[in-house]
Amino acid sequence: MADSAAMRVESLYLHVPFCAQKCAYCAFYSEPSGGDLINRYVAALIRELELVANDLKPKTIFFGGGTPSLLNLRQWEQILRALERLNLLGAEEFTVECNPATVSPDKAKRLRDFGVNRISMGVQSLDEQLLERLGRIHTREMVFKSFDILRRAGFDNLNLDLMFAIPGQTLEIWRATLAEALALGSEHLSTYEVIYEDDTPLFAQLQAGEFDVDENLACEMYEELILNATGAGFQQYEIANFARDGRRSSGVVENWSNGPTEAQHSSTPALQHSIPAFACRHNVNYWRGGSFYGLGPSATSYVRGVRTKNWSNTQLYCEQLEKGKRAIESREELPPLKRAGETAAFGLRMNAGWPFAEFRRATHFDLRDEWPAEMNQLVERGWASRDAQQFRLTPQGLRFADSAAELFLR
Ligand code: SF4
Numbered sequence: 001m002a003d004s005a006a007m008r009v010e011s012l013y014l015h016v017p018f019c020a021q022k023c024a025y026c027a028f029y030s031e032p033s034g035g036d037l038i039n040r041y042v043a044a045l046i047r048e049l050e051l052v053a054n055d056l057k058p059k060t061i062f063f064g065g066g067t068p069s070l071l072n073l074r075q076w077e078q079i080l081r082a083l084e085r086l087n088l089l090g091a092e093e094f095t096v097e098c099n100p101a102t103v104s105p106d107k108a109k110r111l112r113d114f115g116v117n118r119i120s121m122g123v124q125s126l127d128e129q130l131l132e133r134l135g136r137i138h139t140r141e142m143v144f145k146s147f148d149i150l151r152r153a154g155f156d157n158l159n160l161d162l163m164f165a166i167p168g169q170t171l172e173i174w175r176a177t178l179a180e181a182l183a184l185g186s187e188h189l190s191t192y193e194v195i196y197e198d199d200t201p202l203f204a205q206l207q208a209g210e211f212d213v214d215e216n217l218a219c220e221m222y223e224e225l226i227l228n229a230t231g232a233g234f235q236q237y238e239i240a241n242f243a244r245d246g247r248r249s250s251g252v253v254e255n256w257s258n259g260p261t262e263a264q265h266s267s268t269p270a271l272q273h274s275i276p277a278f279a280c281r282h283n284v285n286y287w288r289g290g291s292f293y294g295l296g297p298s299a300t301s302y303v304r305g306v307r308t309k310n311w312s313n314t315q316l317y318c319e320q321l322e323k324g325k326r327a328i329e330s331r332e333e334l335p336p337l338k339r340a341g342e343t344a345a346f347g348l349r350m351n352a353g354w355p356f357a358e359f360r361r362a363t364h365f366d367l368r369d370e371w372p373a374e375m376n377q378l379v380e381r382g383w384a385s386r387d388a389q390q391f392r393l394t395p396q397g398l399r400f401a402d403s404a405a406e407l408f409l410r
Contacts, residue, residue, distance in 0.1 A: 008055055008056055008057040009055055009056050009057070009058075009291045009292060009293055009303055010056075010057060010058060010059040010060065010285070010290070010291075011058065011059065011060050011062075011282060011285045011290060011291065011292035011293070012056060012058040012060070012061045012062070012088070012091075012292065012293050012295070013061075013062045013064060013282070013292055013293065013294040013295070013299060014045065014061070014062070014063045014064070014068075014079075014294075014295050014296050014299070015029075015064060015065060015066060015294065015295070015296030015297060015298055015299040015310075016041075016063060016064070016065040016066040016067065016068040016070070016071060016296065017029055017030050017031060017041070017065065017066045017296060017297045017298065017314050018030060018031060018032070018033040018037075018038060018041075018065070018066050018067060018070050018071075019031070019032070019033065019065065019066055019067045019070070020032075020033060020067065020070060020099075020101070020102075020137045021135065021137055022135065023134055023135040023136060024133065024134050024135040024200060024201040024202045024205075025134060025135075025163075025194055025195075025196075025197070025200055025201075025202040026197075026200060027197035027198070027199065027200055028065070028066065028298075029066075029297060029298035029312040030065060030066040030067070031314060033067075033070050037314060037315075037318075038070075038071065038075060039075070040318045041296075041297075041314055041317070041318060042071070042075045042078050042079060043318075043321075043322075044317060044318040044320075044321035044322065044327075045079065045295060045296055045321075046078065046079065046082040047321040047322070047324070048295045048296070048321055048326060048327070049082055049083070049086060049088070049295060050082075050086065051324075051326055052293055052295070052326075053086040053087070053088060055293075055303075056088060056293060058088055058091045059091055059092050059093070059281070060091055060092065060093045060094070060095075060281050060282035060285060061083075061088070061091045061093075061094045061095070061282075062095045062097075062282040063095065063096045063097060064097045064120075065097055067097070067098075067099045067102060067122075068096050068097050068098070069096065069097070069098035069099055069102040069103060069107065070099070070102050073106060073107055073110055076107065076110060076111065077110070080110075080111075080114040083114075084114070089114065089115050090115060091115065092281065093117065093118055093157075093280070093281045093282060094115050094116045094117050094118065095116070095118040095119065095120055095159075095280070095282060096111055096116050096118075096119055096120070097119075097120045097121075097122065098119050098120070098121050098122070098146065098150075099121075099122055099137065099138060100121055100122070100123065100138040100142040100143045100145075100146040100147075101137045101138035101139075101142050103121075103142075103146035103149050103150065104149070105149050105152070105153065108149050108150055108152075108153035108155070109153050111153075112153050112154050112155065117155070117156075117157055118155070118157040118158070118159065118280075119150050119155050119157075119158050119159070120158075120159040120161065120188075120190070121143070121146060121147070121150075121158065121159065121160055121161065122136075122161045123143050123160045123161055123162055123181065124136055124161060124162060124163045124166075125162070125163060125166065125169070125173075125177055126140045126143060126176070126177040126180050126181060127140070127169070127173050127176070127177060128140055129168070130166050130168060130169055130173065133166065133167065133168055134163070134166065135201070144184075147184055147186075156187070157187050157188070157278060158186040158187055158188070159186060159187070159188035159189065159190055159280070160181050160184065160186045160188070160189055160190070161190045161191075161192065162177065162178070162181055162189065162190070162191050162192070163191070163192045163193070163194055164191060164192075164193055164194070164218065164221040164222070164225065165193045165194045165213075165214075165217065165218035165221055166194050167194070167202070167205070167206075167210075167211040168211070169221075171217065171220055171221060171224065174221050174224060174225075175224060175228075178224065178225065178228045178229075179228070182228060182229065182232040182234075187243065187244045187246070187278040188241070188242065188243045188244070188278050188279075188280060189229055189234060189241070189242040189243075190240060190241050190242075190280075191225055191240045191241075191242075192240060193218055193221075193222070193240075196213075219399075222399075229242045230242075234276075235276040236351055237275050237276055237279050237350060237351050237352065238283075238287065238349050238350045238351065239349050239398050239401055241279070241280065241283070243276040243277070243278040243279045243280070244276060244277070244278045245276035245277050245278070246277055246278065274352060275350070275352055284350075286346065287346045287347050287349055287350050288343070288346075288347055288358070288362055289339070289340075289342070289343030289346060289347065289362045289363060290362070291303045291304055294310070295310070296310065296317070297310055297311060297312055297313060297314045297317040297327070298310060298311070298312035305333060305334055305336070305339055306331065306332070306333045306334075307331070307332045307333075307334065308328045308330065308331045308332075309328070309329050309330045309331075310326075310327045310328060310329060311327045311328075311329045312329070336363075336364070336365070337365065337370070337410055338409075338410050339363065340359075340363035340364075340365040340370070341370075341371075341408045341409045341410040342408075342409065343359070343362055343363050344359065344363075344367060344371065344405075344408040345405035345406070345408045345409055346405075347359070347362075348392070348393050348401060348404060348405050348408070349398075349401050349405070350392075351392065351393075351398070352390075352392060353384075353390055353391050353392020353393060354367060354390060354391050354392065355389055355390040356368060356389060356390060356391070357389075367391055371407070371408055374407040374408060375391055377407065378393070378397060378404055378407070381397075382394060382396055382397070383396055383397030383400060383404055384397050384404065
């Protein structure tokens with residue numbers, strides 16, 4: 001464990017593994033909510049927090065799931081008071097994922113009172129039939145109502161999650177959802193192309209021939225997304241993520257104090273594609289290869305080059321913590337160059353790509369020394385561009401980011 005406050009981990013993820021019901025496409029670890037198990041989980045999560053608190057000074061906190069907003073007010077109070085007692089409150093960005101069906105004015109106000117300043121709402125679609133097809137528990141009306149509740153509670157940083165290429169979704173339906181979602185005026189937009197994971201009802205329907213995958217339509221929807229989101233004032237900063245840049249002044253993003261600081265504050269004209277002010281800092285830390293603690297069942301941590309994963313079983317997770325142990329299922333220590341390769345691959349998902357100095361700061365390796373041939377190959381293919389300061393994927397390269405990234409994995 002680090003003995004210096006300066007070395008403490010600045011990013012904290014907490015997984016809430018409960019959902020009211022399972023969505024048709026979802027392979028995340030979650031289970032149906034049950035009162036007693038949730039109470040037991042809350043106690044175990046607090047125990048896990050106590051075990052790592054001395055190594056944490058969070059600048060970003062993210063409650064994801066599952067459905068964090070399913071926790072009731074008393075359970076939230078317990079967790080937030082524990083964060084307070086352990087001196088973990090005060091993060092610059094504190095996000096909680098919410099399902100539109102489980103947002104209430106009381107809960108929104110309580111979260112805001114404890115320093116939660118960003119809500120990520122899982123909208124997915126604004127078409128009733130598609131919501132039903134996806135197995136979502138909320139209606140389109142609940143999205144508008146919850147958005148209003150959150151604004152009234154004082155949240156000025158809201159994200160909406162949207163999905164495209166859903167079976168049965170036409171280009172017209174996608175355009176209509178996009179138009180309505182953009183009109184809400186959120187600060188951030190995260191999008192997902194449907195993927196067919198083993199052991200999900202949607203995958204079974206695909207296998208049974210109930211529908212076909214239309215790759216061309218998915219590409220058209222992606223293009224439509226970029227066109228409409230940028231037209232509405234969003235800046236794309238990652239393959240699937242868009243944010244407003246509202247707090248910008250004089251070309252310098254205010255208050256950026258982790259991840260991309262060096263690039264953000266450079267006045268070098270060559271550094272295009274900066275990261276917008278409302279970008280999700282928590283995720284930028286992932287893409288920049290930063291350390292983070294992940295607590296809760298199935299959560300992954302990455303701390304100073306060591307990756308650990310908690311058991312994906314809430315009972316087992318609770319049992320371990322009740323014995324005073326962290327519930328770690330696996331541990332992997334990556335060799336430094338392999339770790340740097342993974343960091344390179346992740347960072348290329350961002351429009352800003354990698355400023356060379358930033359990569360060196362993050363990994364202690366130089367992209368130009370370790371991967372010159374790979375970079376040249378991508379530039380020649382038209383998938384990437386480079387100058388004296390940075391390397392990044394072109395819009396065409398971003399579409400094939402997974403293939404491009406593979407070249408950097410050692
Ligand atoms: S609410 Fe989210 S985590 Fe829960 S089943 Fe649906 S997609 Fe999965």
